Amino acid sequence: MTRALIADDEPHLAHYLRDQLLALWPDLDVVHIARNGVEAAARIAELEPDLAFLDIQMPGLNGLEVAQGIEGPTRVVFVTAFDEYALQAFEHAALDYVLKPVAAERLARTVARLRAAPAGVASDAAMAEALRRLMAQPGHTARTPLRYIRAGQGERTHHLDVAEVLFFQSDDKYTVVTGARGEYLIRTTIADLLAQLDPAQFWQVHRSTIVNLAWLDGTRRDDASRLFLRLRGHDAELPVSRAFVHLFKAM
Amino acid sequence: MQTKTTLRLAWRSLWELRRTHSVPTGVRLLAASLLAVALALGLMSTVAVFGHVDRPNWWMASLLPNIGICLCIVHTLLGTLRLAERLLPPALVERMSDVRDIRAGMALSALALFGIILGMTIGFTIVPILVGFNVWGMFASLPAALTKFAVFLLFVMAANWAWWRSRLREQQLRQDALDARLRLLQGQIEPHLLFNTLANVQSLMDYDPPRAKRMLETFSAYLRAGMTQMRETDSTLGAELEMTRTYLALYQIRMEERLQFRIEAGEAALAARMPALMLQPLVENAIHYGLEPKLDGGSVLVSAQVEDGRLRVRVADDGMGLAAPSRRLRPGAGMAVANLRARLQTQFGTGASLSLEAADPGTRAVLDLPYRAGAGAVAGAGS
Numbered sequence: 085m086t087r088a089l090i091a092d093d094e095p096h097l098a099h100y101l102r103d104q105l106l107a108l109w110p111d112l113d114v115v116h117i118a119r120n121g122v123e124a125a126a127r128i129a130e131l132e133p134d135l136a137f138l139d140i141q142m143p144g145l146n147g148l149e150v151a152q153g154i155e156g157p158t159r160v161v162f163v164t165a166f167d168e169y170a171l172q173a174f175e176h177a178a179l180d181y182v183l184k185p186v187a188a189e190r191l192a193r194t195v196a197r198l199r200a201a202p203a204g205v206a207s208d209a210a211m212a213e214a215l216r217r218l219m220a221q222p223g224h225t226a227r228t229p230l231r232y233i234r235a236g237q238g239e240r241t242h243h244l245d246v247a248e249v250l251f252f253q254s255d256d257k258y259t260v261v262t263g264a265r266g267e268y269l270i271r272t273t274i275a276d277l278l279a280q281l282d283p284a285q286f287w288q289v290h291r292s293t294i295v296n297l298a299w300l301d302g303t304r305r306d307d308a309s310r311l312f313l314r315l316r317g318h319d320a321e322l323p324v325s326r327a328f329v330h331l332f333k334a335m
Numbered sequence: 336m337q338t339k340t341t342l343r344l345a346w347r348s349l350w351e352l353r354r355t356h357s358v359p360t361g362v363r364l365l366a367a368s369l370l371a372v373a374l375a376l377g378l379m380s381t382v383a384v385f386g387h388v389d390r391p392n393w394w395m396a397s398l399l400p401n402i403g404i405c406l407c408i409v410h411t412l413l414g415t416l417r418l419a420e421r422l423l424p425p426a427l428v429e430r431m432s433d434v435r436d437i438r439a440g441m442a443l444s445a446l447a448l449f450g451i452i453l454g455m456t457i458g459f460t461i462v463p464i465l466v467g468f469n470v471w472g473m474f475a476s477l478p479a480a481l482t483k484f485a486v487f488l489l490f491v492m493a494a495n496w497a498w499w500r501s502r503l504r505e506q507q508l509r510q511d512a513l514d515a516r517l518r519l520l521q522g523q524i525e526p527h528l529l530f531n532t533l534a535n536v537q538s539l540m541d542y543d544p545p546r547a548k549r550m551l552e553t554f555s556a557y558l559r560a561g562m563t564q565m566r567e568t569d570s571t572l573g574a575e576l577e578m579t580r581t582y583l584a585l586y587q588i589r590m591e592e593r594l595q596f597r598i599e600a601g602e603a604a605l606a607a608r609m610p611a612l613m614l615q616p617l618v619e620n621a622i623h624y625g626l627e628p629k630l631d632g633g634s635v636l637v638s639a640q641v642e643d644g645r646l647r648v649r650v651a652d653d654g655m656g657l658a659a660p661s662r663r664l665r666p667g668a669g670m671a672v673a674n675l676r677a678r679l680q681t682q683f684g685t686g687a688s689l690s691l692e693a694a695d696p697g698t699r700a701v702l703d704l705p706y707r708a709g710a711g712a713v714a715g716a717g718s
Contacts, residue, residue, distance in 0.1 A: 093590075096535075096538045096539055096542045096543065097534055099538070100541065100542070141627065143593075143627060143630045143632070144628075144630045165531035165533075165534055166526040166530045168526070183530075184534035184537075185536075186534070
């Protein structure tokens with residue numbers, strides 16, 4: 085039985101989509117309906133459904149951000165009323181999406197496609213690329229990559245060479261910079277950092293994480309085939325979300 | 336081709352009062368000198384045809400002094416304009432460049448006339464010394480010279496007038512084009528809103544028919560108010576607020592308890608004239624960037640006051656705030672404010688402003704316009 089989660093900030097829209105899906109796909113099990121992006125992300129991590137129907141515009145985290153944070157095997161289907169640029173990107177990357185208002189015939193085609201073939205590594209890579217393009221902050225195309233970071237630690241500020249940074253991780257309003265000699269807080273968002281850092285050395289591996297490849301020690305795959313990174317000089321492992329797993333396939 | 340374009344740009348920049356010019360000084364000096372030579376030749380031809388000159392060798396004897404004098408006049412005139420650009424306060428220079436203002440035209444003409452008279456004085460003093468030709472004597476004694484002077488002044492005035500008219504026309508055309516483009520941009524009901532509303536009605540018909548009905552009614556009211564506003568360029572605050580109210584009501588049906596809103600405006604403010612579709616983009620921003628992405632939502636307060644002959648409209652939300660990273664996918668984020676500022680600039684010059692301030696929490700947009708009373712108060716816009 086296929087298990088699905090639906091996320092939409094307007095619950096009746098989610099319920100309507102569920103009813104339409106069940107009519108076409110009677111043995112689909114809708115395990116949860118989430119009202120915002122934060123709830124959706126938490127429930128996807130907890131329940132690991134096979135499918136997640138994510139409305140793009142949701143409070144908390146938008147649908148794309150939720151997709152970027154999925155670590156497990158959940159396959160994403162985006163739901164939107166109209167987002168011209170997102171739709172172009174989805175078409176281009178051959179990603180699954182559903183349009184609101186729901187048209188039965190169109191939904192039937194999407195369902196047939198979802199039932200026919202599991203999404204492979206290729207579609208993960210396509211999704212990562214589409215998400216990266218859609219979420220890039222405009223006006224931030226740095227010509228020379230960022231080399232130093234000014235970071236706060238209590239009352240003092242530090243001047244950090246990016247080569248000494250193991251990884252960046254977003255934490256609510258701040259970004260935590262984990263360096264070889266301690267942790268620092270900066271206000272720059274992950275998206276802004278990504279646009280400024282050297283893409284050959286720094287990889288985004290999760291919605292909230294950018295790692296410095298120079299410090300990469302190795303990877304581990306768990307029973308549920310989730311991928312984790314080990315960094316030199318850091319004890320805890322970092323999860324890699326589904327959309328970025330393909331980056332490590334060739335290594 | 337390139338030279339031609341540069342010269343044409345130089346020609347235009349000669350007559351524009353602006354602090355900085357894009358065309359190099361050398362090219363502009365060349366254009367001015369060419370103008371002086373053309374002017375001298377034109378004047379002499381006029382006198383030759385109409386002036387009844389009976390002295391022999393008149394043409395050859397007068398050519399050089401005439402060119403010299405015209406060079407003096409043109410360069411002094413342009414020098415005066417350039418000096419004015421530098422010495423006058425920038426705000427005044429800005430006002431004098433406004434071709435739609437007749438006072439600006441008169442001030443500029445006076446400045447030009449002063450430059451011409453000064454240039455003639457300098458020319459008539461220097462040139463005789465240089466070429467050993469007594470122009471003053473000739474000027475005083477010959478009716479031809481007097482005719483020349485009169486023709487010259489007439490020519491300058493005619494040229495000035497023609498130039499003024501052409502610039503006015505050009506500016507008018509540019510303004511029309513801009514207006515048309517903006518109307519086109521504004522004329523689009525946001526597709527996302529349209530499809531989302533339809534999706535809402537589709538699902539509510541099964542689960543909550545009364546709410547589906549309310550949604551359709553509110554959406555119709557919004558469309559009607561919007562369509563009316565889109566045909567207008569000059570509207571009233573009352574009509575603007577009516578459109579805003581239906582828009583917020585529509586979002587309230589969707590966001591339920593996540594959105595509260597209030598609209599406050601007195602009678603005088605409601606009747607105030609203002610450009611159409613100025614308020615709507617500010618309220619859309621408050622919803623899209625402020626409240627929609629926020630988990631708990633929040634409130635929007637739209638208020639308008641008339642103070643000291645100004646109409647001030649405030650749109651305040653307690654949402655994500657200006658510092659929050661933009662999570663919207665729709666391009667045109669931030670374009671709305673730039674568009675509004677461009678419209679204010681073309682219509683009011685420096686007489687109106689739109690400011691965005693960080694409130695704690697949220698964002699406050701303040702629209703500051705000259706107050707113009709409308710024909711009558713528009714009823715039914717309060718809420």
